[in-house]
Amino acid sequence: MPHTMRAQRFYSATRTYAVEDVPVPEPGPGEVLVKVEFCGICHSDLSLINGTFPAQLPVVTQGHEASGTVAKLGPDVTGWREGDRVILAAGKPCLDCPNCRRADFSNCLRIRLMAFAYDGGWAEYTVGQAASLTRIPDNVPFEQAAILADAVSTPFGAVVRTGKVAVGESVGVWGVGGIGTHIVQLARLVGAAPIIAIDLNPAVRGRALELGADYAFDSRDEALQDKISEATAGRKLDVAFDAVGLKVTFEQALDSLTVGGRLVGVGMSAETPTIGMTAMFGLSKKQVLGHLGYQNVDIETLANLVSRGRLDLSRSISAVVPLEDIAHGIEMLEKQDGNPIRILVRP
Ligand SMILES: [Zn+2]
Ligand SMILES: [Zn+2]
Structure with missing residues (x-):
């Protein structure tokens, strides 16, 4: 396991970003480290950069639509193994607000969104809650799996x-x-x-x-x-x-x-x-x-529909850019270059 990785970092004070070397994050209890295969570029990522959405952190790695493989398990995680192909859910409930306390997690009052409240997937590795992972069926490509986490x-x-x-x-x-x-x-x-x-x-x-x-x-x-x-x-x-x-x-x-x-x-x-x-x-x-988002179980439902040929996402990936060229991908989405459905980043 390397100690450092490449990651996009957004600085809210200047509203600028760069791809930098940062430490590989350590998964905590109940968490999993995922090696990112693909991560989508979403309009809400642009909204953070252009100031439409307020920044929640002084610096954050963006990208909230990621697929990858399990690289390391945090303490107390069961049911997953290194190498498992997974999709990460793009948010997590706070577990502390009045709605979370009555187990109404999907209506959390302080939902923590990936790439806004914690580091996202425009990086070689990212951390997610084990309970928020979805297994990718063998016949579903990583590219299509990634966009299940938001765009679908x-x-x-x-x-x-x-x-x-x-x-x-x-x-x-x-x-x-x-x-x-x-x-x-x-x-x-x-x-x-x-x-x-x-x-x-x-x-x-x-x-x-x-x-x-x-x-x-x-x-x-x-x-x-x-x-x-x-x-x-x-x-x-x-x-x-x-x-x-x-x-x-x-x-x-x-x-x-x-x-x-x-x-x-x-x-x-x-x-x-x-x-x-x-x-x-x-x-x-x-x-x-x-309307906002989805429930975690919806990702599994969609993965099943794609796997069984009921939902065809073969036209949904419009372009793939390497992480080092993230600025190009963001610009393509901003300018609607080629009318993209989804542009993916490949770390
Ligand atoms: Zn999004
Ligand atoms: Zn909550």
């Missing part, structure tokens, strides 16, 4: 848990990038119909149609609401997912709902949309639902 599981949580999409319900998805693409695929998997993808970019709309959307519309189209009405036989949407999180996408998605429809807010920004007149909100019986 957050959409799963949004579609299955928060949106509770039922067979035959109509669904709209605003923004069909890393998150929205997988919302389209999972909505298809649970039987939504029709599925309408809404995006500015014609190439992205074309891709959404190939991956399971029935219609793809331009959000700038003045006839957008008419087209959504027409596609749903005049009913409009049962469930709208805003994977962008801007004022315009959120309000458009809310406007497109049928009476009693659900808006699921997945994308995040610093913008402040409005729900309009409370009178209309009440009359329309619309529901606005905030």
Whole structure:
């Protein structure tokens, strides 16, 4: 085992980052050291760098979407062996807040997010809780396994848990990038119909149609609401997912709902949309639902679906960059270079 490793380090005071030599971390009780194979680059990583998300630590290793192999077990860890192929969950409950104390860990009031509250996976090694690991089925590649830890599981949580999409319900998805693409695929998997993808970019709309959307519309189209009405036989949407999180996408998605429809807010920004007149909100019986993340068991469910050929993620990895070129990967995502679904870092 080496004593030092290469790791990306983000400095909050200057909002700059560099790839540096740092000590290989030591797994504590209940923890496991994982040798990282791949780790995704997510918009929320960019949000920490550009200041949209407040920094929680003066310096932190970013990246919260990692796959790898178990390299070392901490004290008291059972059930895992060195060399096991694993996915790390991207967060851990605080175990101390009122919700954690009643064992409602998924609604922890002070959830500790990997790459924000503790060091993440843009490094040769990272530490995770043994209880948060998911075994990767033999026929699932490390690349696809990595993105199960956010880019696919957050959409799963949004579609299955928060949106509770039922067979035959109509669904709209605003923004069909890393998150929205997988919302389209999972909505298809649970039987939504029709599925309408809404995006500015014609190439992205074309891709959404190939991956399971029935219609793809331009959000700038003045006839957008008419087209959504027409596609749903005049009913409009049962469930709208805003994977962008801007004022315009959120309000458009809310406007497109049928009476009693659900808006699921997945994308995040610093913008402040409005729900309009409370009178209309009440009359329309619309529901606005905030969404974050997933439950650990969802990663295993998704790994099983990929392993059994029910969920095809073969198009989801748009590029892989070496850790030393992390700046290039971040820039590609920022500029939407090639309309990436997911860009991975390989330490
Ligand atoms: Zn993320
Ligand atoms: Zn808690």
